Amino acid sequence: MGERVTVVDIAHAAGVSKSTVSLVLQGSPLVNEVTRAKVAAVIRDLGYVYNRGAANLRQANAKSKIIGVVVNDLTNSFFAELAVGIDMTVQAAGYVQFLANSAESVERQREVIASMREHGISGLIISPARGTDAADLKPLVASGIPVVAVVRNVPGAKVSSLLSDNHAGARAAVEHLIGLGHKRIAFLGGFPDTTVFGERLGGYREALVAAGADTGDDLVIASAPSRAGGVAAIGRCTQLANRPTAALCFNDAVAFGVCDGLRAAGLEPGRDFGVIGFDDVIEAKTAVPALTTVSIDPQGMGRRAAQLLLKQISAGKAEAEAVVSSAHLVVRRSCGAGRSGADDTAMQGRFAIAE
Amino acid sequence: MGERVTVVDIAHAAGVSKSTVSLVLQGSPLVNEVTRAKVAAVIRDLGYVYNRGAANLRQANAKSKIIGVVVNDLTNSFFAELAVGIDMTVQAAGYVQFLANSAESVERQREVIASMREHGISGLIISPARGTDAADLKPLVASGIPVVAVVRNVPGAKVSSLLSDNHAGARAAVEHLIGLGHKRIAFLGGFPDTTVFGERLGGYREALVAAGADTGDDLVIASAPSRAGGVAAIGRCTQLANRPTAALCFNDAVAFGVCDGLRAAGLEPGRDFGVIGFDDVIEAKTAVPALTTVSIDPQGMGRRAAQLLLKQISAGKAEAEAVVSSAHLVVRRSCGAGRSGADDTAMQGRFAIAE
DNA sequence: CTGTTAGCGCCTTCAG
DNA sequence: CTGAAGGCGCTAACAG
Numbered sequence: 001m002g003e004r005v006t007v008v009d010i011a012h013a014a015g016v017s018k019s020t021v022s023l024v025l026q027g028s029p030l031v032n033e034v035t036r037a038k039v040a041a042v043i044r045d046l047g048y049v050y051n052r053g054a055a056n057l058r059q060a061n062a063k064s065k066i067i068g069v070v071v072n073d074l075t076n077s078f079f080a081e082l083a084v085g086i087d088m089t090v091q092a093a094g095y096v097q098f099l100a101n102s103a104e105s106v107e108r109q110r111e112v113i114a115s116m117r118e119h120g121i122s123g124l125i126i127s128p129a130r131g132t133d134a135a136d137l138k139p140l141v142a143s144g145i146p147v148v149a150v151v152r153n154v155p156g157a158k159v160s161s162l163l164s165d166n167h168a169g170a171r172a173a174v175e176h177l178i179g180l181g182h183k184r185i186a187f188l189g190g191f192p193d194t195t196v197f198g199e200r201l202g203g204y205r206e207a208l209v210a211a212g213a214d215t216g217d218d219l220v221i222a223s224a225p226s227r228a229g230g231v232a233a234i235g236r237c238t239q240l241a242n243r244p245t246a247a248l249c250f251n252d253a254v255a256f257g258v259c260d261g262l263r264a265a266g267l268e269p270g271r272d273f274g275v276i277g278f279d280d281v282i283e284a285k286t287a288v289p290a291l292t293t294v295s296i297d298p299q300g301m302g303r304r305a306a307q308l309l310l311k312q313i314s315a316g317k318a319e320a321e322a323v324v325s326s327a328h329l330v331v332r333r334s335c336g337a338g339r340s341g342a343d344d345t346a347m348q349g350r351f352a353i354a355e
Numbered sequence: 356m357g358e359r360v361t362v363v364d365i366a367h368a369a370g371v372s373k374s375t376v377s378l379v380l381q382g383s384p385l386v387n388e389v390t391r392a393k394v395a396a397v398i399r400d401l402g403y404v405y406n407r408g409a410a411n412l413r414q415a416n417a418k419s420k421i422i423g424v425v426v427n428d429l430t431n432s433f434f435a436e437l438a439v440g441i442d443m444t445v446q447a448a449g450y451v452q453f454l455a456n457s458a459e460s461v462e463r464q465r466e467v468i469a470s471m472r473e474h475g476i477s478g479l480i481i482s483p484a485r486g487t488d489a490a491d492l493k494p495l496v497a498s499g500i501p502v503v504a505v506v507r508n509v510p511g512a513k514v515s516s517l518l519s520d521n522h523a524g525a526r527a528a529v530e531h532l533i534g535l536g537h538k539r540i541a542f543l544g545g546f547p548d549t550t551v552f553g554e555r556l557g558g559y560r561e562a563l564v565a566a567g568a569d570t571g572d573d574l575v576i577a578s579a580p581s582r583a584g585g586v587a588a589i590g591r592c593t594q595l596a597n598r599p600t601a602a603l604c605f606n607d608a609v610a611f612g613v614c615d616g617l618r619a620a621g622l623e624p625g626r627d628f629g630v631i632g633f634d635d636v637i638e639a640k641t642a643v644p645a646l647t648t649v650s651i652d653p654q655g656m657g658r659r660a661a662q663l664l665l666k667q668i669s670a671g672k673a674e675a676e677a678v679v680s681s682a683h684l685v686v687r688r689s690c691g692a693g694r695s696g697a698d699d700t701a702m703q704g705r706f707a708i709a710e
Numbered sequence: 711c712t713g714t715t716a717g718c719g720c721c722t723t724c725a726g
Numbered sequence: 727c728t729g730a731a732g733g734c735g736c737t738a739a740c741a742g
Contacts, residue, residue: 007720007721008719023728026721047497052720053408054734056408057733057734079435083429087454087455099454101443111446112446117404139402359735361734372712374712375711385712387711390711406735408735409737410735410736411736
């Protein structure tokens with residue numbers, strides 16, 4: 001029952017040498033067909049299980065066939081789906097995943113990374129906990145283990161990152177509104193001194209110009225990227241001369257606030273005023289009915305991240321310095337059923353990926 | 356960069372022997388304090404990482420410190436939360452989890468289990484894919500690896516199981532309705548020839564008797580455990596002489612149907628007729644507003660499963676034959692925000708656990 | 711308290 | 727096509 005059966009056991013039972021067994025194990029063509037069959041039979045009979053630990057130990061360069069995945073909040077179904085996407089491609093490539101939940105704690109994150117390292121992961125995909133420092137990833141990259149960061153960036157860390165393409169997303173969202181017939185579209189919320197703001201604003205402007213729509217500076221109303229900020233922004237927006245008929249909101253929190261403000265003013269969001277916002281996922285656990293958002297396709301992002309990592313792993317040398325940016329973005333209308341509801345996607349696109 | 360530093364490296368650098376280093380590594384008290392400090396320093400300086408694979412190989416009985424987790428649908432946030440619960444306790448015990456998603460495919464499940472076995476997991480927690488056979492788990496238990504099945508049972512497999520306590524859950528639900536003032540409460544939906552039906556019906560009856568409420572057989576209306584079945588059941592129910600004022604539904608699908616039927620008849624669920632149903636999780640991706648359900652606390656169940664497994668692991672010999680039944684059940688009212696919304700739990704209880 | 715000696719299970723030469 | 731060595735990184739015994 002407990003007796004572990006090894007290659008020598010099966011070699012003995014099959015009347016061959018260990019090497020022969022080893023060869024059939026890895027499907028080498030250098031072994032006689034009948035011998036192979038016999039060995040295979042014995043393997044099955046004795047219930048032999050390959051010991052990857054030992055194999056891995058022997059092979060100088062650690063190809064452990066295990067990749068680590070750490071997410072900051074598995075409770076958020078975005079990350080659960082991300083993990084599923086990773087799992088799919090990783091499994092297909094013959095790897096298995098160590099999945100850990102940092103629960104937004106850098107301390108815990110450090111622990112799990114250390115643990116994973118001891119287990120000899122051959123790569124890591126991480127959605128960093130808030131406050132993650134480049135130093136936290138340092139030892140990993142120093143030892144040549146490929147790392148790809150998703151969703152959030154780790155400034156200073158020389159690792160590949162997979163982030164949403166804010167520019168393309170904003171552009172898509174505005175094009176969506178234009179397609180709905182809107183001519184004057186505002187950009188509401190967010191602090192102008194942040195990178196994301198600039199990126200999203202850029203995409204917004206680009207779409208407006210391309211469609212020949214209004215582009216006045218008064219259409220851009222900055223505010224805190226919060227619900228309250230949304231209320232404030234829509235308040236100023238509705239007082240504009242020649243009032244806009246729709247708005248792209250900096251994020252979902254702002255969009256919520258905008259909806260609040262519209263209702264307070266007797267306007268129904270969606271019917272009387274178009275509202276669309278970036279679904280920044282982290283904060284929003286519940287969707288608001290009738291709100292259209294620009295979201296990342298989590299599974300798609302997971303698959304992409306895994307592909308990227310696997311490529312780096314097989315490339316051998318970690319050329320992990322390139323910071324790639326972008327992901328699958330979808331414009332979707334939530335149906336009031338929460339994130340896990342069927343997404344009645346209005347439009348779906350895969351945007352250019354700059355690697 | 357690539358050069359892997361080993362115990363001998365650090366032994367050499369510290370001017371001691373490998374064994375001493377090894378002792379320091381496992382915090383043995385058999386080593387001089389100054390030597391220990393020196394070794395520790397060198398370890399840090401050279402960036403040494405413990406190789407669990409090698410250690411594990413050496414130690415006769417494999418204590419790999421890794422436990423496998425396979426769920427049938429990680430996309431369902433119930434299972435994501437389950438994984439989180441497992442992760443918590445498992446991490447606290449110094450283990451790491453291999454998490455795989457079988458996506459309801461027994462084929463894939465078999466693959467990942469095989470893979471996990473090769474990696475030397477010291478235990479497995481599995482939420483079996485539909486159609487899982489006892490044979491799928493056979494090799495695992497045969498080699499003495501503890502297995503605990505959650506959510507679904509694997510008939511015939513001699514493994515511990517953690518299932519919801521249908522009896523207690525039904526009883527709690529009915530008590531909840533009685534607490535709301537209902538006197539005539541129906542039991543709607545489900546096929547009477549199933550085990551769960553019997554268990555839930557038992558709890559329902561027990562609560563009625565205990566409260567001295569009506570217990571007529573006409574109050575029990577079987578039907579398919581589906582939305583359509585719910586419509587049918589409520590249709591017959593409302594035609595009863597002395598109409599009930601509330602119902603416990605076999606599952607959430609039935610409950611949905613019951614709500615449909617009520618509305619069609621001009622009755623508002625919750626206000627005109629109390630509806631409560633078992634949240635069987637698997638099918639329900641979206642919650643219906645104002646529906647009260649009997650649910651399992653997923654994280655709690657995960658923690659519990661992990662504890663059970665860890666206990667069996669440390670116990671050494673797999674006494675995994677006991678089939679334990681039950682889990683944390685909560686009666687909660689959904690707020691139309693999906694499962695991941697804040698649960699405004701009406702009542703929460705931990706029911707007796709028979710191990 | 712520390713060093714020495716054997717392997718754990720597997721895989722790669724290197725010869726038959 | 728197959729068998730015989732050697733060693734991966736680590737730890738369990740024993741000696742010092």
